[in-house]
Structure formats: structure tokens, C-alpha cells
Amino acid sequence: MSITIKKIAEDLQLAVSTVSKALRDSHEISIETKKRVFEHAAKLNYLPNPYASSLKGKSSGNIAVVLPEVADSFFSTAINGIESIAQDKGYHVIVYLTHEDLQREQSILKSFRSGRVDGVLMSVSGGTENDDHIRDLCEAGIPLVFFDRVSENIPAAKVVTNDFDSGYQAAEHLIKNGCKRIAFLSMAGNLAITNQRLLGFKKAHVDHNLSVKNNQVIYCAQQESQTFDQIKKLLQRKDRPDGVVGSVEKVTTQVYSVCHALKVRIPRDIKVIGFSNLPIAALLNPALTTITQPAFEMGKAAATILFKALERKKIDLRKELMVIPSTLYPRESTRKK
Amino acid sequence: MSITIKKIAEDLQLAVSTVSKALRDSHEISIETKKRVFEHAAKLNYLPNPYASSLKGKSSGNIAVVLPEVADSFFSTAINGIESIAQDKGYHVIVYLTHEDLQREQSILKSFRSGRVDGVLMSVSGGTENDDHIRDLCEAGIPLVFFDRVSENIPAAKVVTNDFDSGYQAAEHLIKNGCKRIAFLSMAGNLAITNQRLLGFKKAHVDHNLSVKNNQVIYCAQQESQTFDQIKKLLQRKDRPDGVVGSVEKVTTQVYSVCHALKVRIPRDIKVIGFSNLPIAALLNPALTTITQPAFEMGKAAATILFKALERKKIDLRKELMVIPSTLYPRESTRKK
DNA sequence: GTGAAAGCGCTAACAA
DNA sequence: TTGTTAGCGCTTTCAC
Numbered sequence A, B: 001m002s003i004t005i006k007k008i009a010e011d012l013q014l015a016v017s018t019v020s021k022a023l024r025d026s027h028e029i030s031i032e033t034k035k036r037v038f039e040h041a042a043k044l045n046y047l048p049n050p051y052a053s054s055l056k057g058k059s060s061g062n063i064a065v066v067l068p069e070v071a072d073s074f075f076s077t078a079i080n081g082i083e084s085i086a087q088d089k090g091y092h093v094i095v096y097l098t099h100e101d102l103q104r105e106q107s108i109l110k111s112f113r114s115g116r117v118d119g120v121l122m123s124v125s126g127g128t129e130n131d132d133h134i135r136d137l138c139e140a141g142i143p144l145v146f147f148d149r150v151s152e153n154i155p156a157a158k159v160v161t162n163d164f165d166s167g168y169q170a171a172e173h174l175i176k177n178g179c180k181r182i183a184f185l186s187m188a189g190n191l192a193i194t195n196q197r198l199l200g201f202k203k204a205h206v207d208h209n210l211s212v213k214n215n216q217v218i219y220c221a222q223q224e225s226q227t228f229d230q231i232k233k234l235l236q237r238k239d240r241p242d243g244v245v246g247s248v249e250k251v252t253t254q255v256y257s258v259c260h261a262l263k264v265r266i267p268r269d270i271k272v273i274g275f276s277n278l279p280i281a282a283l284l285n286p287a288l289t290t291i292t293q294p295a296f297e298m299g300k301a302a303a304t305i306l307f308k309a310l311e312r313k314k315i316d317l318r319k320e321l322m323v324i325p326s327t328l329y330p331r332e333s334t335r336k337k
Numbered sequence C: 001g002t003g004a005a006a007g008c009g010c011t012a013a014c015a016a
Numbered sequence D: 001t002t003g004t005t006a007g008c009g010c011t012t013t014c015a016c
Helices: A005-012 A016-023 A031-044 A050-057 A073-089 A102-114 A132-139 A163-176 A192-207 A224-236 A249-262 A295-311 B005-012 B016-023 B031-044 B050-057 B073-089 B102-114 B132-139 B163-176 B192-207 B224-236 B249-262 B295-311
Strands: A062-067 A092-097 A119-122 A144-147 A157-160 A182-187 A217-220 A243-246 A271-275 A289-292 A321-323 A327-329 B062-067 B092-097 B119-122 B144-147 B157-160 B182-187 B217-220 B243-246 B271-275 B289-292 B321-323 B327-329
Touching (some): A119 A295, A157 A295, A163 A182, A163 A271, B005 B031, B073 B092, B163 B271, B182 B192, B217 B224, B224 B249
Parallel strands (some): A157 A321, A182 A217, A243 A271, B182 B217
16 A cells, blocks of 8 residues: 555654644654654655645645647647646646536536535637636635636636737738638637627728628637638639638637638638647648737646635635737738738 | 435435445346336436545546647547546546646646556657656556557557558658758657657668758757747758658647748748648648648557556556657658749 | 544445 | 445654
8 A cells, every 4th residue: 555644653653643744844844853854754655645734734635627639639639738737836737628518517517516626717608608617616716717718707817818809910911912802711609709700800800991702701610621612612602702810719720621622712713810729720722811819828828827826815716817918920811912 | 415325325215335236227127116216316316426436446437638839730630539438437537737847847747646547648848858756657557558658668559550651751752852951850858759750750861861950950949939939940051951750749830931931932942741730731832732630540549548547457557658650641742843 | 732523425245 | 225434655743
């Protein structure tokens, strides 16, 4: 069996409580005794049983990261940021994937009320029309920090990028490069993030005296093959758009696939800009103009806020809102001529 | 405070043990009582405290996934596979990143002896020259399943792809398409996986009466910028290779970056094939010929083996070895003419 | 400065 | 079929 405090106590002819205190470097214990305890513990490779401490203490040493998916450059980079902070703090990161499924998200969040995790970082799934489960979690007193995909009406800490501005910039970039009929590829599910981007997109049109027709906004399905078909149909219209904004990475790469399949030339026939964190955007055919989010920083920031709340309870998470701007990288896919 | 068994017992005028048994659907308890307990528990939203059960039971309900990094299509897809199985089994997935750093890997593995996780899935880091820490973990009796990047000499379960064959195929593919001087981009750190691929690569050369000079094999640094410089130097040699095999994804995309920077044309000046799980390989400029590993399946398989071991202890993990073949997708980057 | 003992929430003998 | 009790490993009063 593994080494316990009891074993150390016996070996050293001390009481369990003395060893416990010594290990936590309590001032009640003499230097001498502490030294003996530390040395013996090190020799035996003693590791405290996390469950015993959690049962008493109340803190599990775990945080949850709830994501729609992980095979996406934004999320995998964000995990990196989160993990870097968590490792510093000695916390453990439990990853949960919702696959954009509301039911799964609900049952995952519900399980957090068991105390397995001390706090939650989350990017809501696209299927989340209903956010009672998130509200319940907050009301249960479990610290929650949203990042990227937030649930707007819930009073919790939020780390986002400047979505409205980015949508505006994306549209303006295309307009300045000569586009007149720009399609916006959103995602099904009424996400705040894509809504904000769409609002910015529309505002840019207004400011440049262009109108946005309803059929220029496409709500892409979660399923890849369906999205492909939707985009295909879009590009086969007789009034085919001359520009496209992809509101999330998955959708943007699909535009490329469809263009390749239909032999629609980028940027000549159609210009493409996408929200994406792909490190290889510049290597695509043609190089993809991107709005790139500070994924690593956002992960780090969200984790930092969460730990601040975990350490001293006084912080009011409801008021925390952090906006970290994205960057537009112009590349071949939106070149003017 | 949260709902406990004791609370349920009091409400229902039962003993805690009765409630405990009822909740586990024990046959000792009457249908009637079970029904009352279930209903009341549901009404109160009772969730068992995972620490209390773990303290007793011995099983934590957590598994660890130890990875060099997460921003890599192979690993992020593998996590998907792992998570899908874990969610089925009601297990929680704790992710640990080593960043290819031996020390970090050591301290992470050491922490597992505390019992926080019931089992470990791992892909070893490139810096792992020394594997005592892994051996120690196994000897501590914690079930371990390697996937993809295995430590060959350690007697633990392994899920790999056919690395030797894939290396062979990669080289042969280039040779058949006219390459005479093929470089192999390995990774620093003596990984079994890249070694196997290299051996296959060499064997293909022998079989086609070609020799492999030492300077055709490059051991790329962990640091991106250094790798870039190494590849740059390679492509600036007067006897520049006419083909390149990238043994891991990170290295392969770097070849593209360097070619773009140096205006070396693919496939005309140099043909490129890479081990990669990038879903957008076909969209690169030019479309990248890949050896694609069954990442999702490998993750799933590794998790399945681990859970088999966790459920019935009789399985001998040391003997488990599963080989799932990769697929070569020929694309533009290796086209003959 | 050190030790004895209670108890965190749950499970599993053993009793009734 | 149900209840009593001990104990998992640790922390935390409270005595000594």
C-alpha cells in the first residue's frame, strides 16, 4: 500500500497529528521535528492522499475545462494557456467535451455539483439555447469563468475577444478590397460570439452604404457534411457572393474545400476571410486571411481569474469582464486584384 | 451544504447504510425502500461525494492523459477518442502536458502515485532519454497504456501505428516519384516512433539500391525557430535534397514555411511527404501528401484497453500490443512531374 | 511542542 | 430487510 501519515508517525514515534502539522510547516512544531518528518517523508516518497484532504478540506485541486471540441486550433491553444497556469498553481485540469450538444453539456455541468472540481472554465456549446444548467451551477456557488463563447445573460466572469469589432473589420477589409456581396457564415445555435461578429459585419455594411440581405447570412449546421452542402449551394447561386466571412474555424476551412471542389478561384472569384487560429493559415492554397484570436492569452487570463477567485473568495466574479483584441492578418485570399 | 446520504437517511427515517445500499441498487434492500430512496435522492439532486467514495473504495474515477502537447492534430484527435470512451464509462479525463520536457514528465508521473488517477494513458515526450520514472510508475502498480509514442523497453500496453512500414512507404513513394536524395526530418530525443520510421525509410532505400548518407537525416530541435533554421540550412545546401520526409506534423509544416520563405517550389524543386493528421492537408499550397495515423481510433483503443484493465484486474497489460495501420494519401506535394 | 480524538461522506462487515 | 459500527487518510480542535 501507499505511504500514509500514519506510517510516518509510527516510524518516527510521533502522533499522526504532529506529522500532519509538521508537513504543513506549522509553527506549532519544533524545527527539529519538522526536519525529521520532512526527511523521512521524502525518503519514503510520501504523497498526501488527495481524497482524504479533499474530504476534510473542501478543495479538490481540480478545475474543469468544458469545451465544445478539442480538435480546433483555438481550443487546443487555449488549453495550453489554461494548463500552464494550472500547473503553476498545482491544480489538475479535467477536460470535458460537449461536442456542441446541449444535453451533454447539461449532464456535465450537473456533475460538477458533486465537488469533484473547485471551479469551471467554459466555452458554451452551439446547441445551448437554454442556459438554466449554467445558471444552476453558478447558484450552487461554483466559480465559473466563461471564455470565448460566453452565455451573455449569465452573471459570471467572461474573457472574450472584441467580436463586434472583428466582425466589422472583417467586412470592411473585404469591402475595401472590392467586394459587394459578402456572405456571412454563422453557426446554428444562436451563440453570442457569432451574433456579435455578425452585428459588426452588418454595421460595416451600413457604414459603407451597402445592404445585407437575409440570404447572405447562412447558419451552418453542426454536421460537417451538411455544412459542406450549405456552402456548396451558396457558391452555386447565380448571384454568388464575391466575398465570404467565416465566423468560426471549422466553417472557414469548409469554404476552402468547397471552392476546391467547385473550382471556384480564391481570391479571383471570391475572397475569403475567416476567424481562425490555424498556425498554418499562411500555408493554405491560397494563404488565408484570418482574424486570429489570442487563444493562449485568453486561456491564461480565464485561468488566472478563476484562481484568483479560488484563492481569496472576495473577488466578485460576476463583474469580471476581460476583452483581449484579435488581429487581422491580411493574406492572399482577400487580395484585391 | 450539499446533500449527503445522511440527509436522505434522516428525511426517510432510514439508516445511512440502508440508503447507501439502496442507491447502489443492492438486492438486500426491498423494492419499496429503494424506490423511496431513489425518488428522494432525485428530488434533492443528490450526487455522491466522489472523495468519500474514493477514500473508501480505492478508485478515483479519473484517468490521466499525458501528452507532449495538445496543439497538434494527432493529439487533439486522440483526446477526442479517449474522451468518448471515458464519458461512456463515467470516467473523468485529466490532461497533463509535458511540453516535451523530461523533468515535467517526471514530476507529473510521480504525482500519480498519490492515487488521484486510476490509470494513465501516455505518449512520451521527446526529451525522454531516461525512463526510470515511467518504470517506477508501473512498478507502483498503476495501469499504464502507451499510445503513439511508446517507451519500447517498458513492459506496458502499447497502441501504435505501423511506424516502420509507414516510413518505408513514405520513402518508397518518393523514390517511385523520382527522388534520389531524400532527407528525413527526425526529432531530437531518440523516440522509438521516429526511429522506427527512420528504419523503414532506410530499408526502402536499401531495397531500391539507394544509400542514405548521415547528413540526410536531421534531428530537429524542440524549439520552432531552431527547427526552421535547421531546415533552411538543409534546403540551402548545394546538394539540396529532392525529397523530404517529415517524421512528425510540426516538422512537416515547417518545411512548407521554409519553402515558402526560400521560394523553393514544391513538388518541382523538392517533394514533401509528412506524417500528419491535419484535416486540411489537402488545402495546403500545394496539397500535402500525408501519412495519416488513425488518431481517433488509437485514442479509443488505448482507453478501451485501460478500462479493461481497470474493470477486471486479470488482464496483463504488459502483453497488450495493438498496431493500427496508417494510410498514405498521395497529393500534389509529391507529384512526379 | 506534542498527542488524543472527532469527523469529513461513504462503504462494508457484522448484528439484529 | 434494515441498522450499527468501524474505518478509509487527513485536518483540526482541544488537552496535556
